[in-house]
Amino acid sequence: MWDKKGEDISYKWLKKLKQRLLVEVEQEEEVTLAKPTARQFAGERQEDEALAALSDEDLVKYAISRAPKCNSMNFISVGNKNAENVKLIQQQLQKAGANITDPEGTFGQTTLIAAIAAQKQAGIRADGCVGTETVAALKIPIKGMRAAGGRDRAITGEGKCRYKKPGNTRKTRKIMQADDLWSYTEGAKGRINIAPGWQRANITKVQLHNGKRVRLHNAVADSFAKAFQEASEESGYNPSSVQTQVARHILWDPSKGLSNHTYGTAVDFDPTDNPYGKRSGKIRDFPEFINIMNCHGWLWGGDWKTPDDMHFEFDISRL
Numbered sequence: 001m002w003d004k005k006g007e008d009i010s011y012k013w014l015k016k017l018k019q020r021l022l023v024e025v026e027q028e029e030e031v032t033l034a035k036p037t038a039r040q041f042a043g044e045r046q047e048d049e050a051l052a053a054l055s056d057e058d059l060v061k062y063a064i065s066r067a068p069k070c071n072s073m074n075f076i077s078v079g080n081k082n083a084e085n086v087k088l089i090q091q092q093l094q095k096a097g098a099n100i101t102d103p104e105g106t107f108g109q110t111t112l113i114a115a116i117a118a119q120k121q122a123g124i125r126a127d128g129c130v131g132t133e134t135v136a137a138l139k140i141p142i143k144g145m146r147a148a149g150g151r152d153r154a155i156t157g158e159g160k161c162r163y164k165k166p167g168n169t170r171k172t173r174k175i176m177q178a179d180d181l182w183s184y185t186e187g188a189k190g191r192i193n194i195a196p197g198w199q200r201a202n203i204t205k206v207q208l209h210n211g212k213r214v215r216l217h218n219a220v221a222d223s224f225a226k227a228f229q230e231a232s233e234e235s236g237y238n239p240s241s242v243q244t245q246v247a248r249h250i251l252w253d254p255s256k257g258l259s260n261h262t263y264g265t266a267v268d269f270d271p272t273d274n275p276y277g278k279r280s281g282k283i284r285d286f287p288e289f290i291n292i293m294n295c296h297g298w299l300w301g302g303d304w305k306t307p308d309d310m311h312f313e314f315d316i317s318r319l
């Protein structure tokens, strides 16, 4: 870990950054730092490369603007209300040499800076959002977050990530159809034909851990591959049929709206074993599978009023 590498690079980095920020804070009102920041970055998820290119100050501002999103995904960042978990993070950061001046259990600016420094040192995504990857790298003993393995694991067990948010289909449709390239014509039997330009610009082929290649939207392809692998490996459920992008109406019915499968943001697992409209899917024997998919932002159709046990769709509003 970062305190065992001899030269404590990140601590120096942390100290310098803290000094600069303290000057900045002194110049402004104490809380104003978060406000222009939130507007500047609007909480949008930046690529790892984009983050690495940010100045230290901008990185901290980004982390603050992103914190509500981080917390809403059951991870931990600035303003997190779970004082017990924040305390565990602070203790581990302090052990590694960070000088945290935030009150115990309060995730404020110095905890954030220390977290970013530790993430940088560990060579993982440095965004001040303490998720499974950080917990594993820093061996933070938070219950419900797995500290084993180097992979970015979701929070598993005890239904930690289960959330049954309705209305995602409409939101996704709005986001997808706002694309200038978007248009379609009706096809046969509830299918539609998407404008090839939209298809080329938005859909990608991704290889899954089981060797299959599937078509998904660019924005969710990596998330799906990761979620599916983790869900399968952890739960022991290995669906052999994985159906992804099919441009069509809901239930193949031309009088209904467009299915999220159209945009490559929805997936069906083993339709025969997990039939539509029944609460009897084989998948129900593997709650951990559903939970882990949820952790990665994939909503389960089995939670709907009319259950669709085979179906998961990405909550695009979380991006």
Ligand SMILES: [Zn+2]
Pocket: 261, 266, 267, 268, 308, 310, 311, 312
């Ligand atoms: Zn489906």
